[in-house]
Amino acid sequence: MKHWGRAVLVASAFAGFWCGAFLLAWLVLPIVALLPRDEARRIRACQRVLSKSFRVFHGYMRILGLVDAHVSGEIPRRVGGGPVVLVVNHTTLVDVTAILMRFPHACAMAKSVYADSFLVGRLLRLSGFISAGADTYTRSAAIQLARHRLQQGFDILVFPEGSRSPPGGLLPFQRGAFEIACRADVPVVTLLSRCEPSALTRDRPFWDHPPTVAVLSIAPHALIEPKDHGGRSRALRAHVESVYKRELGIR
Numbered sequence: 001m002k003h004w005g006r007a008v009l010v011a012s013a014f015a016g017f018w019c020g021a022f023l024l025a026w027l028v029l030p031i032v033a034l035l036p037r038d039e040a041r042r043i044r045a046c047q048r049v050l051s052k053s054f055r056v057f058h059g060y061m062r063i064l065g066l067v068d069a070h071v072s073g074e075i076p077r078r079v080g081g082g083p084v085v086l087v088v089n090h091t092t093l094v095d096v097t098a099i100l101m102r103f104p105h106a107c108a109m110a111k112s113v114y115a116d117s118f119l120v121g122r123l124l125r126l127s128g129f130i131s132a133g134a135d136t137y138t139r140s141a142a143i144q145l146a147r148h149r150l151q152q153g154f155d156i157l158v159f160p161e162g163s164r165s166p167p168g169g170l171l172p173f174q175r176g177a178f179e180i181a182c183r184a185d186v187p188v189v190t191l192l193s194r195c196e197p198s199a200l201t202r203d204r205p206f207w208d209h210p211p212t213v214a215v216l217s218i219a220p221h222a223l224i225e226p227k228d229h230g231g232r233s234r235a236l237r238a239h240v241e242s243v244y245k246r247e248l249g250i251r
Contacts, residue, residue, distance in 0.1 A: 007207035009064045014206065017057055018119070024053060025123035033126050040152040043128035044105060050127050051104035054097040066209060067094060067199060069216040071102035075155070075189055076223040083150045085181040088191035088218065089170060089244055090159040093200035095193050098216055099157060106155040109142065109176065111162075128154060132162075132176065139176065146180045156180060160237070164202040170250055173241045178233040182226045188240060190221040192247055221247065 029046045036042045061067045077084060086106060088095065096108060107128040115124050115131030124131075130146055133139035146156050158177035165171060181188045199214030200206055222243060229235040244250075 006209045029126045046126045047104045054101040069098035071218045073219045084189045086157045091193040092195045106157040107149045108157040167203040178236040182233045188224045192221045193218045
């Protein structure tokens with residue numbers, strides 16, 4: 001009974017999430033976007049609203065004893081500041097909302113299935129998110145848009161695995177995040193994510209929630225310069241992937 005009771009609580013959290021996403025996409029954010037005339041200011045205004053909504057979502061899950069998310073630390077930057085490409089291992093379904101709750105002015109790379117969806121596509125576009133694309137042409141356009149967002153002063157958030165990590169492991173990193181960093185000559189900042197016990201992860205459906213609260217911990221780990229790897233995205237990707245494997249104890 002306790003197992004199914006927790007499944008109902010998880011379902012209520014995600015029902016509220018998707019209802020809220022629909023309202024934000026089609027009512028709240030379009031109104032917010034009418035106010036500032038400058039594109040960057042419009043995106044930042046929408047991101048602030050989105051970040052506060054994610055705080056409500058995570059607060060609800062914390063009250064229910066489902067997931068307690070902690071995103072600590074500050075994003076390291078070059079002397080004088082400037083945007084970065086944030087990369088993070090994809091441990092759980094709610095790590096992206098936790099990160100954007102703490103660091104609202106990051107534009108995430110989103111799967112095309114979400115970026116093009118009727119339900120949340122408009123929300124993602126108004127918040128400056130970037131469709132990762134599904135073919136060579138659209139991926140190239142995504143890199144160009146990401147560079148534009150960096151020029152506007154936004155960070156770019158990418159999950160280089162492209163999907164949630166396997167239990168106790170890591171999927172091979174895709175090259176997109178590192179290509180963006182090399183072309184724009186901005187540093188990569190690694191965010192290390194851990195979720196104990198495993199919850200909302202690749203190895204279990206969302207309704208199969210652990211009997212105790214899952215603690216999600218995310219923190220900035222290292223700033224890595226493209227020039228230290230010859231400005232080559234393949235070398236940069238290999239190095240960053242090795243950093244994650246070492247920190248997570250993956251052979």
